[in-house]
Amino acid sequence: MKTKYYLLFLIFPLLISCSNDDYQNVPIDFKVPSNFPALAYDFTNNPPTEKGFELGKKLFYDGRLASDGIVSCGFCHIQENAFTHHGHTVSHGVNNAAGTRNSPPIQNMAFQTAYMWDGATTHLDLQPIIPFTSPIEMNGNFSNAIAMMKNDAEYKKLFKQAFDGGEINSENMLKALGQFMALLVSSNSKFDKYRRNESGGTMTADELDGYAIFNQKCASCHATDLFTDNSFRNNGLAINPQVNDIGRFRVTQLESDKYKFKVPSLRNIEKTAPYMHDGRFYTLEAVLDHYSSGVVNTQNLDESLNNNGTLGIPLTQTEKAKIIAFLKTLTDNEFLTNPKFAEY
Incomplete structure (x- = not known):
């Protein structure tokens, strides 16, 4: 009988240590x-x-x-x-x-x-x-x-x-x-697989053309494979007088930061409409139309959008279509459906 109690005494702490509370x-x-x-x-x-x-x-x-x-x-x-x-x-x-x-x-x-x-x-x-x-x-x-x-x-x-x-x-x-x-x-979009030379990363001709145009005309702000340089810039949006959101000035109180907003990452951009800090654009086409012909010379406009008085980024309709084809390669369906991140 004493032996049985002694064994139980040894086993019981082991049972406790394996409980959920001591996970x-x-x-x-x-x-x-x-x-x-x-x-x-x-x-x-x-x-x-x-x-x-x-x-x-x-x-x-x-x-x-x-x-x-x-x-x-x-x-x-x-x-x-x-x-x-x-x-x-x-x-x-x-x-x-x-x-x-x-x-x-x-x-x-x-x-x-x-x-x-x-x-x-x-x-x-x-x-x-x-x-x-x-x-x-x-x-x-x-x-x-x-x-x-x-x-x-x-x-x-x-x-x-x-x-x-x-x-x-x-x-x-x-x-x-x-x-x-x-x-x-x-980090597992088609583009990522292309960059890492992995299976599933074959880009079409239009997507590769779009990537080249993007690197030439957009990557100075949307930099690295994160597609943001983490900076704050005024991208020439017309000011909404009803809100007059002054952007980063709220934080720094510097005149030079008025109407500047964080450069967003473009990853999964196909799925994140509407766009801009106030959601004013509902399509990628509208975003590119803004950059090609809708930029307004507001206070602290980013220098890259003002070329000796010519505002915006010149883009043809073909270039816009190819950029959008490229941007859609940034959609990461694995991330968007990963059950580890889901509510249930």
């Missing part, structure tokens, strides 16, 4: 695609793990974080449209409140140096604070969100598994969201 959180090995530039995000301060990612995903899709219990991050960032609010000129938040800017895509965030159209934050882990606390987006409250999570069995388990100490607080909440967003990498 061994597995690190995620983040690999930079070979055709991408270097990382901007510092993973040493927030190492991605399986449970950190899982927690971030749950937070991303949880409408209970908003004041109306409906508007989650995923409400305005839909996976099949590269995490944009497809079809909406500007984003819509709690109580159907409308903002003044179009929801940008969430993809390859770990390679970017600033976020939001005006670069309001340069740290990905802090970016969610802006939409979360905005009265016209989620109208969230950290105290209420933390209280909700502390009363949710699944959140209690995930926080314990994802972070040392398992504390449910705003820091860990934001870190988990940061891990989820940092791992939303789009």
Whole structure:
């Protein structure tokens, strides 16, 4: 009898160590695609793990974080449209409140140096604070969100598994969201396979012509295989007098930043309409028409769009069609349908 009790005494701690509460959180090995530039995000301060990612995903899709219990991050960032609010000129938040800017895509965030159209934050882990606390987006409250999570069995388990100490607080909440967003990498389009000389990367003649024209006339701003140089520029949009969005000036208060907005990545551009910071264009054709014949000489117009008084970028209809053919090679269907990123 003593032997049986002794064996039970030895086995019981092993059973406890294998319980869900002591789940061994597995690190995620983040690999930079070979055709991408270097990382901007510092993973040493927030190492991605399986449970950190899982927690971030749950937070991303949880409408209970908003004041109306409906508007989650995923409400305005839909996976099949590269995490944009497809079809909406500007984003819509709690109580159907409308903002003044179009929801940008969430993809390859770990390679970017600033976020939001005006670069309001340069740290990905802090970016969610802006939409979360905005009265016209989620109208969230950290105290209420933390209280909700502390009363949710699944959140209690995930926080314990994802972070040392398992504390449910705003820091860990934001870190988990940061891990989820940092791992939303789009790098398997036809173009990527072409660049890496992989199967499925054969480009047509029109697509290759479009790529050559793009490199000649567009790549100075939409640079590298991320298709953005992470800069802020005035691309000559006519100013909407009803909104008069002054762009990056909101952040820096520098006159030289008036009407400048972040150069967006063009990845998955086929799926992210409408376009521009205010969603004024619904087609790629309209975007190219703007650059060829619609540029307005507003304050701080980018120098590349003013050639000795001639505004815009000269493009023939054939060149436009070929550029669009090329841009469609940037659609990454694997990213847009990956179940790892999906709500359910």
